Amino acid sequence: MKKIAKSILILLLVASLLAGCGTSTNQKNETSQTTKEKVVTIDFWAAPNPPQQTFWKQMAEEYAKVNPNIKVNVSPMPESPTSEAGIQAALAGGNAPTISENISRGFAAQLVDSKALIPLDTMDGWNDIVKARNMENTVQSWEFADGHQYVLPIYSNAMLFAWRIDILKQLGYNEPPKTYSQIIELGKKLKEKYPDKYLWANPDLIDSTWWKRWFDFFMLYDAASNGNKFIEGNNFVADDKAGVATLKFLEDMAKNKLILTQKATDPFETGISVWTTIGPWTFNTWKDKYPELKLNETYVLTLPPVPDGMSTDNVKTFADTKGLVIYAQSSPEKQKAAMEFIKWVYSNPENDMKWFEITNLPPARDDVNTNEQFKNYLKDHPELQLYAESIPNAIPPIDNAKFNDIQTLIGQKAVNPVVAGQIDAQKAWDDMKKAIQGVLK
Amino acid sequence: MKKGQEKLGWLFASPYLVYSLIFFVIPLFGALFLSFTNWNLISPQYENVGFLNFIQSVKSPGVKAAFFVTYKFMIIFVPMVLIGSLILSLIIYSLPRFKSFFSVGYFLPYLASGVATSVVVRGILSYNSALNAWLRNTWHLNIDWLGSPILAPLIIAVMISWKFMGYYSLILTSGLESIPGEVYEAAAIDGATGWIKFFKITLPLLYPAMFTVTILAVGLVFGIFTEPYVLTGGGPGFSTNTWQIEIYNQAFSKLNAGYGSAIAIIDSVVTFVTIIIVRKLLEIWGKTYGWE
Incomplete structure (x- = not known):
């Protein structure tokens, strides 16, 4: 009896030690949300390459200045061993971010099949984003078989x-x-x-x-x-x-x-x-x-x-086109905050211009060839001209x-x-x- | 043993036991559970599929290839690394001084990153490398080193042998050093020359160390991943598709966690059985020649 009691005590000690490791971050997040005047912190996983990291970190910093109630934590998407596997592991462990970019259409289909994504078109603000970003035609080709939009395309490279x-x-x-x-x-x-x-x-x-x-x-x-x-x-x-x-x-x-x-x-x-x-x-x-x-x-x-x-x-x-998604695993409050952030980023064409300058990847917009800002940039970068012109002729992946x-x-x-x-x-x-x-x- | 000492023993062993429990035993049972499901780790729903994953694995060309490719690697790699490390250990053993220095030198490749060495090898073997340009210009030879189903496994085996020779030679050198000098002296009095001494004394008395190295080398073959992944991606065809590449592709690339786990379980069984067979063969061999 004494032995059993000892074993249970040891097991409890080990379990509490391990459990302690697991909950520390959640506790931290909860604190940041409750004590700092209801600041909602959202995690954003950006593609693991320096230009895209730079862009999203810049966006998060600028957004913090105009909206202190939403904090965007930008971090590189783990590639363990691939970015898809990193997301899979995070979802399996219940540690998925609120938003991630670098999502291809095929992988998105896999995530949709597993009910891991939020249909963006059912959220408040989706139509505003599509209109403000001038991407009505572009998003049409991203519609999934169930008629919903799960991915906001960020860039489109006509190869x-x-x-x-x-x-x-x-x-x-x-x-x-x-x-x-x-x-x-x-x-x-x-x-x-x-x-x-x-x-x-x-x-x-x-x-x-x-x-x-x-x-x-x-x-x-x-x-x-x-x-x-x-x-x-x-x-x-x-x-x-x-x-x-x-x-x-x-x-x-x-x-x-x-x-x-x-x-x-x-x-x-x-x-x-x-x-x-x-x-x-x-x-x-x-x-x-x-x-x-x-x-x-x-x-x-x-x-x-x-x-x-x-x-x-x-x-x-x-x-070659990829976009961002919002994960179903995050709380509705965070999902709403994520949508607010996305709306802020894409309601200003200057942000897409910054993206283009930093990454060289043409933004997934209908007006890349007609908007004066983009036209001027393309004049200085003639090697990107045909990419921009060919966007309407580019077919997204299966x-x-x-x-x-x-x-x-x-x-x-x-x-x-x-x-x-x-x-x-x-x-x-x-x-x-x-x-x-x-x-x- | 006193009760207090017993407890102390368990206490000292506990970090390793806890480590094994968390990182080996629990994942093993997790993989076993997954292998009977069609779960992708993301979906909220999954089904128990019984032995379907195992049946599909056995029929899959990728798994069949992994099975044969591993034995192909074993046939090329094990003799290559044994002979190479034996030669290295003999060289180190016969050195009059700086033995440790050379041992460390030969051991260094073991510490080198597999990705880094693979990238270097890929550069050396690329079409426009100095080696290939010289072969084309001087001998009119255009060799597609990594595109050939014969050469690609050979190159990978050579790379892995290079990496492990220094490590295995350390084990063999310690084996050589444990052979009493008197045995050689007695043999010399009987008129034994160099090669006879090697085959009649060195090799038999090195048997325990050779046994260890052989088992380690055979086990290693089942874990080959980095070199073929970086250099050939498992190709051309399936000629370098190892178990680990197949498991990686299924579990991490195609996100078929259940199916990938089934392959991992099959791999572990095949590895276990192979090591048991090799071990038995070595024991029989040792007994036959009275080397044990």
């Missing part, structure tokens, strides 16, 4: 291709080719003149990691299908003809040895390849590391190529909760084996379609 125009000129081209057959022809001329150079150096083409398909397959497929959806709800609705054409293009490039899948250090920048996918975040790196790369002198930017016979105007491309499996299968069943020369485009498409339909069942 582009870059061409080494200096090398193209040596091959007799004054502008980059726009169709598949023109590109293959250019590739052949390139190999003839420079056997060690490649059209496209991209090791990701033989890697099945899901997100890598955003920057190869989806860019080409969105262009070839004129923006036809790939998945709608739980149905595979992809354009078969466009899909096979996309894979055939990859197959033709691989057959003609125009693709380098071996890992190389900065192959486009060093002139090993003449074509690459490119996002606006690259230019700051180039400024420091490759100052010799100049728009319209050494490189030009274009939308993706299209199959032969297709119009080369208004070509669609993939939109919003199915099984996005990861689907995009992994596109790699495993289609892109990877076609580029490796293991199967032809038609068989790859059929295999992939069957496998994806199996996942969607």
Whole structure:
């Protein structure tokens, strides 16, 4: 009996010790909310990169000056080991922040499926934000299958291709080719003149990691299908003809040895390849590391190529776009405060201008090309012009909760084996379609 | 043992026991529970799916690949690291002075970050590295080191061997130092030369240390993650897809916590069985030659 009593006492001591570790932060938060004249503290997880951290910290500081009753704690999103896993762990442990940014459409779908997000359109102030930010058209493509809006898109990158125009000129081209057959022809001329150079150096083409398909397959497929959806709800609705054409293009490039899948250090920048996918975040790196790369002198930017016979105007491309969400786990008081903060940030276009300046990522607004502030900025940064112009032609990622499996299968069943020369485009498409339909069942 | 001493023993052991309970036993039971559910850790609802996760795991190409890739690594890595660390320990043992200095030197790779060394190796093997440029220009050889399903596992095995050789050589060096010098002297009187001494004296008397190193190396193979994750992502194909990469992809990338846990449980069973088999084989081998 004595032994049992001792054991219980030890267990209680250990449990109270551990429990003490767990409640300290909550107690602290509660105190800050009750004693400091009802100050509501909200936690904001920003993307773990310096520019985005800088922007949100600046916003939080400025907001504190005009609204002392809401305190915004900005901290980097934990990447343990990925930002998605960090959020998953926080939600599982009941420690989710009030708001986080850097949420892709696919991950948002997964969170919606798990009832972890608040439908923003049901909250007071949503319509005001959409109107004040001039983003009525942009948010339409972010609507989820249940008709609600769970994500406020922050930026939208219409992904582009870059061409080494200096090398193209040596091959007799004054502008980059726009169709598949023109590109293959250019590739052949390139190999003839420079056997060690490649059209496209991209090791990701033989890697099945899901997100890598955003920057190869989806860019080409969105262009070839004129923006036809790939998945709608739980149905595979992809354009078969466009899909096979996309894979055939990859197959033709691989057959003609125009693709380098071996890992190389900065192959486009060093002139090993003449074509690459490119996002606006690259230019700051180039400024420091490759100052010799100049728009319209050494490189030009274009939308993706299209199959032969297709119009080369208004070509669609993939939109690398992410946004912010409010978590259902936080208290209604905090959710309301979060909405107030978001409303304050996005009711002033100058804040979007600051975002653009700090991050180089075009704000997800309808007026990036028409608003005078943005126009002036784009005049000084011509390399961002085409990104801004192409926003209306950019197709957001698929919003199915099984996005990861689907995009992994596109790699495993289609892109990877076609580029490796293991199967032809038609068989790859059929295999992939069957496998994806199996996942969607 | 006196009652007071017993208590003191438990007290001293308690930090480790509490640590094991919190970070090993509880998570193990947690993983076991998760492996029978379809929970993603976020959703408020989940179902008990019985053995479905285990059945799907066994059928999955990723898990099948992880199973075979691990044994492939074992075949390449274990002999490589054993021979390498044995050579290192013999070198250190035969040094007339500065033994500790060289031991520490060889041990340093063990402390190096796997990510950092992988990034360096990726640079060395990239298409436009000095090595590849030289191979192309001089020998007209264009080798896709990390894109080949044969070379990629070999490179990873070499990297891990490099990292662990110094560590294992410390164990072997202490084994060598425990061999009495008289044995060698007696053998020399009988006319034994260098290689005979090595095979007839050194190796058999080093058996306990070799046993430890072999078991450690076999266990290590099941934990390979950083190098293939950074260098190949488990590819090309599934040629470097280890258990840890598969578990990582399922649990942290696809957020299938239940399914990922099932794979982790299978992995732990396979690891346990393999180590038991290897241990038995080593014991039989030792007994056969009277090395124990």
